[in-house]
Amino acid sequence: xxxxxxxxxxxxxxxxxxxxxxxRGTAIDHLVIGAGAEWSAVRSRAAQDGFHVSAPGAAPxxxxxxxxxxxxxxxxxxxxxxxxxGPTGEPWVxxxxxxxxxxxxxxxxxxxxxxxxxxxNAFITAGSYLIAVADSAxxxxxxxxxxxxxxxxxxxxxxxxxxxxxxxxxxAAGFFAAHKAWPAYVPMAVVGVVSDFxxxxxxxxxxxLNLLARAGQHCRILPKDRISDASLASLRAAIYxxxxxxxxxxxxxxxxxxxxxxxxxTAPTWGEVPDTPIQNDGNRRYSLRALGKGKVAVAVAGSDDxxxxxxxxxxxxxxxxxLVRFWNSGAASSFxxxxxxxxxxxxxxxxxxYRGPDSATVRIAGRYRAVRAYTADxxxxxxxxxxxxxxxxxxxxxxxxxxxxxxLDIQ
Amino acid sequence: xxxxxxxWLWKTGTALSGASLGRAAGAPTAPVAVARCKTYNPxxxxxxxxxxxxxLGGLGRLVKGKTVAIKINLSGSPTYRLGYLPLEDTxxxxxxxxxxxxxxxxxxxxxRIRLLESPWSTAEPVEEYLLRADCEPRDIxxxxxxxxxxxxxxxGTGKKYSRLTVxxxxxxxxxxxxxxxxxxxxxxxxxxxxxxxATAGVTLSMKNCFGLTPCTIYGTGAGIxxxxxxxxxxxxxxxxxxRQPSKSAPPEKDPRSPRQDTWRVPRTVVDLVAAxxxxxxxxxxxxTMTGGEGPWVGEDLKAVAPGVMVAGLNPVSTxxxxxxxxxxxxxxxxxxxxxxxxxxxxxxxxxxxxxxxxLKRIEVVGASIAEVKFDFAAIRRQRRAAPPPPxxxxx
Numbered sequence: 142x143x144x145x146x147x148x149x150x151x152x153x154x155x156x157x158x159x160x161x162x163x164x165r166g167t168a169i170d171h172l173v174i175g176a177g178a179e180w181s182a183v184r185s186r187a188a189q190d191g192f193h194v195s196a197p198g199a200a201p202x203x204x205x206x207x208x209x210x211x212x213x214x215x216x217x218x219x220x221x222x223x224x225x226x227g228p229t230g231e232p233w234v235x236x237x238x239x240x241x242x243x244x245x246x247x248x249x250x251x252x253x254x255x256x257x258x259x260x261x262n263a264f265i266t267a268g269s270y271l272i273a274v275a276d277s278a279x280x281x282x283x284x285x286x287x288x289x290x291x292x293x294x295x296x297x298x299x300x301x302x303x304x305x306x307x308x309x310x311x312x313a314a315g316f317f318a319a320h321k322a323w324p325a326y327v328p329m330a331v332v333g334v335v336s337d338f339x340x341x342x343x344x345x346x347x348x349x350l351n352l353l354a355r356a357g358q359h360c361r362i363l364p365k366d367r368i369s370d371a372s373l374a375s376l377r378a379a380i381y382x383x384x385x386x387x388x389x390x391x392x393x394x395x396x397x398x399x400x401x402x403x404x405x406x407t408a409p410t411w412g413e414v415p416d417t418p419i420q421n422d423g424n425r426r427y428s429l430r431a432l433g434k435g436k437v438a439v440a441v442a443g444s445d446d447x448x449x450x451x452x453x454x455x456x457x458x459x460x461x462x463x464l465v466r467f468w469n470s471g472a473a474s475s476f477x478x479x480x481x482x483x484x485x486x487x488x489x490x491x492x493x494x495y496r497g498p499d500s501a502t503v504r505i506a507g508r509y510r511a512v513r514a515y516t517a518d519x520x521x522x523x524x525x526x527x528x529x530x531x532x533x534x535x536x537x538x539x540x541x542x543x544x545x546x547x548x549l550d551i552q
Numbered sequence: 553x554x555x556x557x558x559x560w561l562w563k564t565g566t567a568l569s570g571a572s573l574g575r576a577a578g579a580p581t582a583p584v585a586v587a588r589c590k591t592y593n594p595x596x597x598x599x600x601x602x603x604x605x606x607x608l609g610g611l612g613r614l615v616k617g618k619t620v621a622i623k624i625n626l627s628g629s630p631t632y633r634l635g636y637l638p639l640e641d642t643x644x645x646x647x648x649x650x651x652x653x654x655x656x657x658x659x660x661x662x663x664r665i666r667l668l669e670s671p672w673s674t675a676e677p678v679e680e681y682l683l684r685a686d687c688e689p690r691d692i693x694x695x696x697x698x699x700x701x702x703x704x705x706x707x708g709t710g711k712k713y714s715r716l717t718v719x720x721x722x723x724x725x726x727x728x729x730x731x732x733x734x735x736x737x738x739x740x741x742x743x744x745x746x747x748x749x750a751t752a753g754v755t756l757s758m759k760n761c762f763g764l765t766p767c768t769i770y771g772t773g774a775g776i777x778x779x780x781x782x783x784x785x786x787x788x789x790x791x792x793x794x795r796q797p798s799k800s801a802p803p804e805k806d807p808r809s810p811r812q813d814t815w816r817v818p819r820t821v822v823d824l825v826a827a828x829x830x831x832x833x834x835x836x837x838x839x840t841m842t843g844g845e846g847p848w849v850g851e852d853l854k855a856v857a858p859g860v861m862v863a864g865l866n867p868v869s870t871x872x873x874x875x876x877x878x879x880x881x882x883x884x885x886x887x888x889x890x891x892x893x894x895x896x897x898x899x900x901x902x903x904x905x906x907x908x909x910x911l912k913r914i915e916v917v918g919a920s921i922a923e924v925k926f927d928f929a930a931i932r933r934q935r936r937a938a939p940p941p942p943x944x945x946x947x
Contacts, residue, residue, distance in 0.1 A: 456676045456677070456680050459680065459683070460680050460683035460684050461683050463683070463684075466631075466684065466686065467631060468631050468632065468633040468636075468686075469631070469632060469633055469847075470631070500633075500635050500636060502633060502636050504686065526636075535686075537636040
């Protein structure tokens with residue numbers, strides 16, 4: 142995955158080319174400008190100034206555009222102003238991370254941009270823009286910077302509050318542009334989701350990715366026509382829930398993974414499964430069977446709710462293998478990657494409330510010998526207290542903004 | 553001390569009956585063991601607990617050949633800490649204490665040891681809940697043979713809920729539908745943490761039993777007619793009385809009774825302790841917190857290390873001694889710390905005939921109360937004399 146540009150959607154109201162001066166010194170280097178004559182002067186000046194320019198609705202070569210959601214804690218629409226909650230009472234977070242990873246898995250040589258405009262009823266702050274930038278960039282994508290109308294009007298008028306928000310937004314974009322190597326890092330995962338992600342399988346498989354992310358599970362997205370023997374390496378489990386049984390080669394690959402100690406979570410559509418039932422004291426919606434050193438969990442017929450699949454798979458795999466655990470984080474998510482040389486890991490931590498936490502703890506599985514924390518508005522490393530555990534490291538974060546990157550040196 | 557008219561009518565009605573006073577005078581008593589224990593190091597913890605149980609007459613006569621159910625206290629979400637501290641150092645029963653209790657029960661001949669809790673808003677196994685809290689369930693499961701967990705916040709491994717009736721008729725509920733584990737045991741143990749409580753003043757061995765109620769029936773998301781399949785949310789039904797339990801379970805005795813949590817929670821706890829008697833009450837106060845039952849309480853909360861354990865065969869008497877260790881008067885009534893705003897669970901339990909809270913009638917063995925006293929009451933006075941902490945997101 143690459144991220145060669147930092148794109149921005151040119152606000153409709155900005156018709157004076159002099160507004161381009163705002164972008165001087167920022168990481169924004171690709172402008173999506175309307176095709177109308179009223180922006181012709183802007184387009185000309187932008188090209189002269191060295192910006193890449195494209196038109197709305199037409200992805201530049203080498204870019205996949207994902208239609209995304211405005212990221213953050215989903216708020217109630219009917220009065221109250223409270224956070225909308227999921228079925229367990231936890232805040233419901235909208236994030237585009239899973240969609241970026243899916244686009245990257247399906248188009249590995251492309252950059253991924255996220256087209257998500259501020260929601261009409263959203264309460265937009267500088268922190269909201271930080272989340273919008275980080276929610277895409279942490280996963281290797283790039284948000285097409287899209288300003289809400291009040292901010293674009295105030296910025297053009299040179300208002301100080303708007304300029305402060307702009308500086309925070311562009312600092313975040315600059316932070317990720319300065320870490321150009323990160324998008325090429327390899328995602329760490331506990332569970333693999335195997336599917337073609339299209340046709341009859343599109344809704345379930347994509348909703349499963351979305352809900353696994355909400356459940357805090359770290360996934361490897363495995364398009365089933367590209368699976369090699371190495372695709373399942375280091376995973377604890379594979380989920381196969383497509384409507385049709387796997388092709389013989391894929392079946393063989395997955396069953397070999399199970400025999401070596403992995404877990405397969407699948408539907409009755411998988412077809413024939415090993416005939417060695419084992420006791421299942423936990424979830425009654427799955428029957429368990431043994432195969433070699435591993436297990437196969439087959440959902441009972443009619444079990445087609447991706448929310449249940451996502452959350453129950455987390456428990457079946459066990460929190461013992463959580464890659465990341467948070468305390469005092471509020472609504473949070475994470476994405477962990479390893480440098481291609483295997484010497485360094487980066488854990489991207491996202492906190493979706495209107496401000497970051499003031500005493501969060503994060504536990505990251507693995508063995509590390511040093512930890513450094515970075516925030517998007519302060520490129521210098523922030524000192525953090527951390528303590529090694531037997532197979533993890535626990536990091537105590539000071540008050541932080543909504544995005545933190547942890548660089549971990551692997552032992 | 554302010555009462556609403558409805559609360560006043562209820563209070564005077566109860567007092568005028570005179571029956572409760574009679575029951576209080578004859579409420580049973582049992583010895584309570586008190587010990588200094590400064591650390592969770594098994595080398596200190598295990599002999600301390602063994603000695604306490606011996607002082608109570610020995611565990612063998614209580615548990616030999618029996619199925620023992622132990623209600624532990626894992627209150628609130630496992631993702632919520634007081635600052636950076638592990639949950640077991642502030643508001644969860646410490647895993648080493650659970651493991652030591654299980655080990656000693658097995659040593660005394662218990663046939664089966666079942667560790668029960670109704671974790672916050674989930675039907676996931678207790679083992680998974682502990683892992684999310686960064687506790688290692690294998691350390692507990694490995695402490696003795698035949699140790700197992702069950703999540704009692706829903707139907708669990710049972711085929712149906714068990715109905716447990718309140719012998720004295722109940723203050724709020726005449727009976728409860730609970731997870732089978734509370735009926736399918738020979739001995740019931742409450743293994744609690746020594747804490748103050750925002751709604752009930754203190755949470756000790758009796759208040760720990762509030763968590764017996766499955767949220768599939770008594771929770772915010774409980775089914776209207778039948779229990780829901782999985783628990784959702786907390787127990788606002790009991791706190792606020794904003795709805796009735798699922799119709800399959802016994803309803804409240806009087807839906808016109810007060811709806812205040814400070815009235816309802818202490819009474820419901822007593823109903824539960826009467827319906828599911830506690831044969832052994834253990835209060836762990838080695839490390840804990842002041843100011844409330846968990847980090848979500850809006851007080852100036854502090855982690856503390858009282859270094860004390862209390863255990864007894866009667867939960868009311870055990871809690872009375874634990875309150876005294878905390879610097880509170882167990883004879884306190886509404887209006888007096890720690891019951892400034894709520895009714896005393898101990899007084900209500902005493903009036904229901906469950907046990908005495910009168911220290912003059914309780915034999916304290918082991919360390920004296922004065923030796924181990926850790927003055928929660930003084931810290932409470934200082935805290936409440938100071939300006940309130942700034943409101944904000946703690947985490």
